[in-house]
Each structure stands twice: as structure tokens, then as C-alpha cells.
Amino acid sequence: MMLRTAFWIVAALSVAGTAGAQTAEVAPPFVTTPPEVVERMLALAETRGDDVVMDLGSGDGRIVIAAAKQYGARGIGVELDPKLVAAARENAQAAGVAQQTRFLNGDVLKADLSGASVVTAYLLPWLMDALQPKFLAELAPGTRIVSHAFAMSGWEPDATREFPLSGEHAGRTATLYFWVVPAEVRGEWYAAQPEGEWRLEIRQNFQQIEVEGAVGDVPLRTSGAVLRGTHIGWQGEGEGEGGTGRFEGRVLTFQIVGTLTANGASRSIVFARRP
Ligand SMILES: C[S@@+](CC[C@H](N)C(=O)[O-])C[C@H]1O[C@@H](n2cnc3c(N)ncnc32)[C@H](O)[C@@H]1O
Missing domain, CATH: 3.40.50.150 (Vaccinia Virus protein VP39)
Structure with missing residues (x-):
């Protein structure tokens, strides 16, 4: 009724x-x-x-x-x-x-x-x-x-x-x-790494995101990018050393902090917002 x-x-x-x-x-x-x-x-x-x-x-x-x-x-x-x-x-x-x-x-x-x-x-x-x-x-x-x-x-x-x-x-x-409720991640992020600077461009529509960019001079393409609250992840398909592998991290106020796993090895990467 x-x-x-x-x-x-x-x-x-x-x-x-x-x-x-x-x-x-x-x-x-x-x-x-x-x-x-x-x-x-x-x-x-x-x-x-x-x-x-x-x-x-x-x-x-x-x-x-x-x-x-x-x-x-x-x-x-x-x-x-x-x-x-x-x-x-x-x-x-x-x-x-x-x-x-x-x-x-x-x-x-x-x-x-x-x-x-x-x-x-x-x-x-x-x-x-x-x-x-x-x-x-x-x-x-x-x-x-x-x-x-x-x-x-x-x-x-x-x-x-x-x-x-x-x-x-x-x-x-x-x-x-x-x-x-998704974290706000839209915009440019970067991280200095031994293989060169990582540059990310993240496009965002609520919880749906697209991540692309470059590792040094090598273009970075990703698939399976997810954002759930503060958890973010993507599969990197860059050529060469840097871009390949799965990234899983957390969005903090001014940083994305996470782990890149490729070829069985893991290392942490901290992205900062492009000033
Ligand atoms: C469909 S009932 C749901 C009641 C309860 N949440 C439940 O699920 O059993 C919607 C309730 O929202 C209240 N309500 C409607 N507009 C509101 C508003 N702008 N601010 C606060 N309460 C509101 C109504 O008085 C009503 O009690």
C-alpha cells in the first residue's frame, strides 16, 4: 500500500x-x-x-x-x-x-x-x-x-x-x-622516477576515469582505470620499462600514493598535482 x-x-x-x-x-x-x-x-x-x-x-x-x-x-x-x-x-x-x-x-x-x-x-x-x-x-x-x-x-x-x-x-x-563518492582526481599529475618523469592526464566523470600520459618520452596508455572512493588503479600499456604494469593507489589531498607491479616486481610511486 x-x-x-x-x-x-x-x-x-x-x-x-x-x-x-x-x-x-x-x-x-x-x-x-x-x-x-x-x-x-x-x-x-x-x-x-x-x-x-x-x-x-x-x-x-x-x-x-x-x-x-x-x-x-x-x-x-x-x-x-x-x-x-x-x-x-x-x-x-x-x-x-x-x-x-x-x-x-x-x-x-x-x-x-x-x-x-x-x-x-x-x-x-x-x-x-x-x-x-x-x-x-x-x-x-x-x-x-x-x-x-x-x-x-x-x-x-x-x-x-x-x-x-x-x-x-x-x-x-x-x-x-x-x-x-569519488575522490577528485581530474587534471595533471607527475612523479619523478629513475626512468624519467611520469606525467598523467586524468579525465573524470564522477567515478569514471581515463588515464593517459607519458613516461619520459614514451606515451603511456592505460586500460581498466578504476576510481572507487579514494582507491585508484589502472593497467599501464606504455612501451618500454616504465609504463607497463598495474598501478594501485590511494588518492590523498595533494598526492596519489601507490604501487606499480610489473614483471613480478613492485615499487611505490607518489604522484603530485602539476603545480
Ligand atoms: C518516503 S519517506 C521515507 C522515510 C524513511 N526514510 C523510510 O525509508 O522509511 C520520505 C520522508 O522524507 C521527508 N521529507 C520530504 N522532504 C524533505 C526535506 N526536504 N527535508 C527533510 N525531510 C523531507 C518526508 O516527511 C518523509 O518522512
Whole structure:
């Protein structure tokens, strides 16, 4: 019943959108995520005891409370409706996790997201899109985001899960979208090495990257470049000594620090941003 309500709200929005008549944004109503979906969301985020799980539009608090109860995580809920904030606090008290959880009354678009290591949401597409710049600006690279039912424009999920529901929702499916906030790596990087200077040019579209450059005078081409949070890697296909091999590293504030493995031997390389 609850899921059906969300369906009709989105369906109504889609129809209005295609007619070009919809301008006002409808606030996501209070529709609960079924417990089995809550479990899947927290599992997909690989929630741990040291996480701070922030649910945007926390409703009755169920996601934050489950994260605290099942994983020992700390949780923060942000909710527009003060009555739901009060209900969530009572529910947390009853579940014995009041000490680990906080419920804030406010607008998610004005909330400070920076303390979260896991963000969960069951909102609407326009609000996910409005949140996207905040996710990228405020969340540390590596922060995991899971959204029930709604994706974001432009930013491809790292994973999508679709599964059938049981019990009162039997016959329906739920969809979850998962993203890892990527480190910012676009631009030029260099490293002085015995075989010559490494120069990298990294192009970036969210978590998708392309790496190319040169080792000394030899062009460096790569394949299989990946960026997941602060982890970066690529397969070098340069000719000659320097460029070949697999690089795996971590993105720090001003450096990429990692290991190049080629012909069974490994050595560390530290790239700095081209000043
Ligand atoms: C679909 S419900 C999800 C509730 C809960 N997260 C869950 O999954 O069961 C969306 C919730 O977001 C709240 N909400 C809508 N717009 C909001 C906003 N701009 N800021 C904070 N909360 C908002 C609604 O009041 C509602 O409780």
C-alpha cells in the first residue's frame, strides 16, 4: 500500500513532466521502507560499527534505528516533519538506541551532510538531483550512498539491485541504487622516477576515469582505470620499462600514493598535482 502511494506520486510527476506542465516540486511524502528493504540497504552499503549512517528524510527513524541496532553504528536522521522527528526519537528510545542516534528537524537541502559515512534516502528523483551537488561537495570520498527506488541524473550508480518483496508486498519488486563518492582526481599529475618523469592526464566523470600520459618520452596508455572512493588503479600499456604494469593507489589531498607491479616486481610511486 505504502509503496503503491510512492508509485502513484512518481507516476503523476512523470505524466505531468512529459506534458511539460509540471513546474512545482512535490515534497516526498511519508512512505515507509519495508524492513527487508532496510536490511538490504544497510547491507549494500556494507555498514559497519564505526559508521555514521545518515537517513535523509528519516520518517519514523527505521533506517537509522536499524543501523544502530543491527550494526552498532551511530545514526542521524534529518526530517522535515516535527511530528515524525518526535516519533523517531520515541522509536529509538523503545529500541534502546537513543544514545547512538539523533533526529534533526530540518530540510535535507540545508543539512550538513559532512559527518556521514553512509547516506540513505527514499525521496523523489528531483530531490536526489538537488542533493547531488551537496553529496559531492560535503561527503568525504569513500562515503557510500544508497537510495531506495530513485537514482540521480548523470551520476551512474556503482551498483543497482532489484529484488522481489515478500509478505504484504509480495508480487512487487524493490530497486536500490548504490554510489561511492569519488575522490577528485581530474587534471595533471607527475612523479619523478629513475626512468624519467611520469606525467598523467586524468579525465573524470564522477567515478569514471581515463588515464593517459607519458613516461619520459614514451606515451603511456592505460586500460581498466578504476576510481572507487579514494582507491585508484589502472593497467599501464606504455612501451618500454616504465609504463607497463598495474598501478594501485590511494588518492590523498595533494598526492596519489601507490604501487606499480610489473614483471613480478613492485615499487611505490607518489604522484603530485602539476603545480
Ligand atoms: C518516503 S519517506 C521515507 C522515510 C524513511 N526514510 C523510510 O525509508 O522509511 C520520505 C520522508 O522524507 C521527508 N521529507 C520530504 N522532504 C524533505 C526535506 N526536504 N527535508 C527533510 N525531510 C523531507 C518526508 O516527511 C518523509 O518522512
